[in-house]
Amino acid sequence: MTKEEILRLDRRHVWHPCTQEKDHEALPPIPIARGDGAYLYDFDGKGYIDGVSSWWVNLFGHNHPRLNRALSKQAGKVAHHIFAGFTHEPAATLAARLCELAPPGLEKVFFTDNGSAAVEAALKMSFQYWRQTGQGEKTRFVSITEAYHGETLGALSVGGCGLYKDIYQPLLLDGFQVQGPDCFRCPYGCERESCNAECFAAMEEVVAEHHRQIAAVIIEPLIQCAAGMRIYPPIYLKKLRELCDRWRIHYIADEIAVGFGRTGRLFANEHAGVSPDLLCLSKGITGGYMPLSVVLTRQEMYDAFYDDYATLKAFLHSHSYSGNPLACALACEVLNIFTEEKILEKMVPKMAILASQKHRFEALPQVGEFRQLGLVGAIELVRDKVGKTPYPWQERRGYAVYRKALEKGALLRPLGNVVYFMPPLTIEKADLSRLVDIAYEAIVEVTAD
Numbered sequence: 001m002t003k004e005e006i007l008r009l010d011r012r013h014v015w016h017p018c019t020q021e022k023d024h025e026a027l028p029p030i031p032i033a034r035g036d037g038a039y040l041y042d043f044d045g046k047g048y049i050d051g052v053s054s055w056w057v058n059l060f061g062h063n064h065p066r067l068n069r070a071l072s073k074q075a076g077k078v079a080h081h082i083f084a085g086f087t088h089e090p091a092a093t094l095a096a097r098l099c100e101l102a103p104p105g106l107e108k109v110f111f112t113d114n115g116s117a118a119v120e121a122a123l124k125m126s127f128q129y130w131r132q133t134g135q136g137e138k139t140r141f142v143s144i145t146e147a148y149h150g151e152t153l154g155a156l157s158v159g160g161c162g163l164y165k166d167i168y169q170p171l172l173l174d175g176f177q178v179q180g181p182d183c184f185r186c187p188y189g190c191e192r193e194s195c196n197a198e199c200f201a202a203m204e205e206v207v208a209e210h211h212r213q214i215a216a217v218i219i220e221p222l223i224q225c226a227a228g229m230r231i232y233p234p235i236y237l238k239k240l241r242e243l244c245d246r247w248r249i250h251y252i253a254d255e256i257a258v259g260f261g262r263t264g265r266l267f268a269n270e271h272a273g274v275s276p277d278l279l280c281l282s283k284g285i286t287g288g289y290m291p292l293s294v295v296l297t298r299q300e301m302y303d304a305f306y307d308d309y310a311t312l313k314a315f316l317h318s319h320s321y322s323g324n325p326l327a328c329a330l331a332c333e334v335l336n337i338f339t340e341e342k343i344l345e346k347m348v349p350k351m352a353i354l355a356s357q358k359h360r361f362e363a364l365p366q367v368g369e370f371r372q373l374g375l376v377g378a379i380e381l382v383r384d385k386v387g388k389t390p391y392p393w394q395e396r397r398g399y400a401v402y403r404k405a406l407e408k409g410a411l412l413r414p415l416g417n418v419v420y421f422m423p424p425l426t427i428e429k430a431d432l433s434r435l436v437d438i439a440y441e442a443i444v445e446v447t448a449d
Helices: 002-011 022-023 065-075 088-101 113-133 154-157 162-171 196-211 235-249 299-303 325-340 344-354 360-362 397-406 429-446
Strands: 032-036 039-042 048-051 108-112 141-144 176-178 212-218 250-254 277-282 293-297 367-373 376-381 418-421
Touching: 048 429, 065 325, 088 108, 088 293, 088 325, 108 113, 108 299, 113 154, 113 212, 113 250, 113 277, 113 293, 113 360, 141 196, 154 162, 176 196, 196 212, 196 235, 212 235, 235 250, 293 376, 344 367, 344 429, 360 367, 360 429, 376 397, 376 429, 397 429, 418 429
Parallel strands: 141 176, 141 212, 212 250, 250 277
Antiparallel strands: 032 039, 039 048, 108 293, 277 293, 367 376, 376 418
């Protein structure tokens, strides 16, 4: 098909995600012909550095030869089979390796097929655990403001981004929303690098008052991604683990976006030296090749569901593609690549490139903060630097940066007024530097007034 034919059919029949389709009248979607490493190429041969890993999933870039081979090899055996009453080598191997690599104490793996589904499963596990252990009053969940845990109704219920959540409020579960950390605009006047998570007081207050009703606290460890890459210190997670232990409630860690090396360690909880009770993983787990997600949990959780059939304690949660062999084979190869190609070690100089940009970006009059953790970096645009006043959302400054960056050969998909980097972990240093330069140039042009 030609580019024009694709666009004609797309315009007639396709409804794109997270998109106001009317925007495509001025900027039609770009048909992609192929991918290679950190680049996507359109039908005219123009390359775009994939600065956001195509929604945070492409850990090792596009068209990766080892992942191609793993997919082809497994497809020659079996592409899919029912996972209830059956099993296969890739799933068993993946589960064992994840339990070995994850924070201590996580010994069981439940397979689902996308991030929202993993969150839904974790919420249901926690709820049912308490019912089956004689504490059925624990039915509510705690989350923090600006949280994002997915867009199915249960996941939205524990979210805090009004843009996604507000319209569906009448359909959602009733939980507790606690003021979360906002280190850029800290109400305590503290610094991210030296604080004692004074903002955690809000969580302590709610949990202390309502712990008898609370099943679990769910949180994105260290980076609230959809909220604008809000980065907060590990001490917050240490305090959360202690609080959950004190009041006997579950800690659900949503590492769907930040797991698998994004923060510089395999899992974000490692920075705090803590283990959650339930760990949700997805996105990069297959290197961006296929949908897959998992929930890791403790033996104690598993045991609460283990009984004779007549007790009706089984976890009756299923997806048609649970434990898909193709996806599991890819995930096993992702873990092989991490180990054999020393991905985390090779990230160190790239992380240094990002860190070196702080002063450069913060010297711009319309940049309030440059923040970074691992290979994730974020630039927050502001109308007034002194007061940290944001641009009105109606001005769509981030969208304007996106359009400028496309012209210059980079895919950046800002979150409101926040321009961010989350490139493939294997991006070449020269390409990372070019990506940063394009973002800088685009920001300067968009904020020139």
